Amino acid sequence: DTAVSQTPKYLVTQMGNDKSIKCEQNLGHDTMYWYKQDSKKFLKIMFSYNNKELIINETVPNRFSPKSPDKAHLNLHINSLELGDSAVYFCASSQERGSGEQYFGPGTRLTVT
Amino acid sequence: EDQVTQSPEALRLQEGESSSLNCSYTVSGLRGLFWYRQDPGKGPEFLFTLYSAGEEKEKERLKATLTKKESFLHITAPKPEDSATYLCAVLNSGYALNFGKGTSLLVTP
Numbered sequence: 339d340t341a342v343s344q345t346p347k348y349l350v351t352q353m354g355n356d357k358s359i360k361c362e363q364n365l366g367h368d369t370m371y372w373y374k375q376d377s378k379k380f381l382k383i384m385f386s387y388n389n390k391e392l393i394i395n396e397t398v399p400n401r402f403s404p405k406s407p408d409k410a411h412l413n414l415h416i417n418s419l420e421l422g423d424s425a426v427y428f429c430a431s432s433q434e435r436g437s438g439e440q441y442f443g444p445g446t447r448l449t450v451t
Numbered sequence: 452e453d454q455v456t457q458s459p460e461a462l463r464l465q466e467g468e469s470s471s472l473n474c475s476y477t478v479s480g481l482r483g484l485f486w487y488r489q490d491p492g493k494g495p496e497f498l499f500t501l502y503s504a505g506e507e508k509e510k511e512r513l514k515a516t517l518t519k520k521e522s523f524l525h526i527t528a529p530k531p532e533d534s535a536t537y538l539c540a541v542l543n544s545g546y547a548l549n550f551g552k553g554t555s556l557l558v559t560p
Contacts (some may be wrong), residue, residue, distance in 0.1 A: 342494070378552070379536065379552065379553055380550070380552050381495070381538065381550040382550070383547045383548060383549075386546070386547070393546065394545065394546065394547050396547070428494050428495075430494070435546055436482065436542070436546040438482070438483045438484075438485040438500060438540065438541075438542040438548055439485070439497050439500055440495075440497065440548065441497065442494030442495045442496070443494050444492075444493060444494055445492075445493070445494050
């Protein structure tokens, strides 16, 4: 059973388009996260939700909007995609808020052309 | 501002050749230091949590230690399957994990 799953695994799109990435966890965790890993492999937190409540919102363009319909799902919608948005996006979850022991999904590689 | 610096950026070892990876950090109010392993094309995988200076954790050929300013990941007699990128992260007062840029380890037979 996959603990944290993401769809799609690969996403290739043109500048200006809008796209979404979906994430689901079956671990029963309360907290979920979105991270961005750039071409230099640097992993940076974007957002975190705890029981559907936004608790971390780092300096991210407002073209990025997370949505958590329930505590097992956290989706990421990106409007007006730019070349600089190309990266690997990881979803993660943890048992509770403030836990550094996080379980990551396989990642979604987004390429904007 | 929290800062996590890992060294070296890349390390190549012969199978059986022990070594250490370094993670130095500055954070206001350390809530924990974490080590992760990331294989190519996959998400990071949690390895260890360290909370206080002097603490040590072990798992197979890996041992993580913590001082007030840095953490070391010691790899004893590594095998090719230990090849991966090792990431260090600190949890800040805002409950966010701040990652270092990682050390890419290659173990050759």
